[in-house]
Amino acid sequence: MIQSIIFDMDGTLFQTNKILECSLEDTFNHLRALQHWDSSTPIEKYREIMGVPLPKVWEALLPNQSKEVRELADAYFLERLIENIKNGKGALYPHVTEVFSFLKEQNCSIYIASNGLVDYLNAIVSTYQLDQWVTETFSIEQIDSLNKSDLVGKIVEKYGITNGAVVGDRLSDFQAAKDNGLVAIGCNLDFAKEEELAKADFVMDDFLQLKGIMAEL
Structure with missing residues (x-):
């Protein structure tokens, strides 16, 4: 049986879509007020690229x-995301905590590897008390290359993982699994794309299916 699982956060554990639109709208309203933006908020464009590092x-x-305007938008967006998380506007996907409890009972170590920033991830982990199951949470900020494969590699090296899996919803997650000799498990949820899920070894439409997948490994 798999001994370690590395989970993506957005679109895998956390229903980012619940806070994404309002946080992005707030950010572009802020840019409009500062006269840095004069058209509609590019929600659909963001959904297309969801999962890549914020820069x-x-x-x-x-x-x-300019770089200065992008950095301003980045900082304000992070503030709004964290505020919305703390105000209870987000949510974990159904059955996440149930499956986490199951994995811990099976002596399976749990890690998080996300393209999200440290403060954002800490807000989610704290709000939903994920530390009771998760050994450590890793942010793309910790990797100079901003490459998910390198981030997962850091976890594999630190914890000596030889029999593990990566659970995520985008191609970067599946590639990170392959690059580090791990099993790739796809989550067919809000931001997943069919052509990317085809690269995963297993695909689940509901978090509870992870129990069955684990039984096969």
């Missing part, structure tokens, strides 16, 4: 803006 997000959403 790349702002390059895509604000391609004609």
Whole structure:
């Protein structure tokens, strides 16, 4: 049986869609007030690129803006995300805590590897008390390359993982699993894409299915 599982956060454990639109709308309203933006909020564009590191997000959403404006947007967006998490506007996906409890009973170590920033991840972990199951949470901020494979590699090296899996919803998660000799498990949830899920070894539509997948490994 798999001894360690590394989970993505957004679109895998946490229903980011519940706070994404309002936080992004707040950010672009802020940019409009500062006269840095004069059109609609690019919600759909963000959904298309969901899962990439935030610096790349702002390059895509604000391609004609200066580095200073992108950094301003990044900081404000993070503030709004954290505030919305603390105000209870987000949620874990159904059955996450139930499955985490099951995994701990099976002596399976749990880690989080996310493209989210440290303060954002800490807000989620704290709000939903994930530390009772999760050994350690890792942010892409900890890796100079901003590469998910390198981030997962850091966890594998630190904890000596030889028999493990990565659970996520985007191609970067599945590639990170492959690059580190781990099993790739796809979550077919809010931000998943069919062509990317095809790269996973297993795909689940509901978190409870992870129990059955674990039985096969």
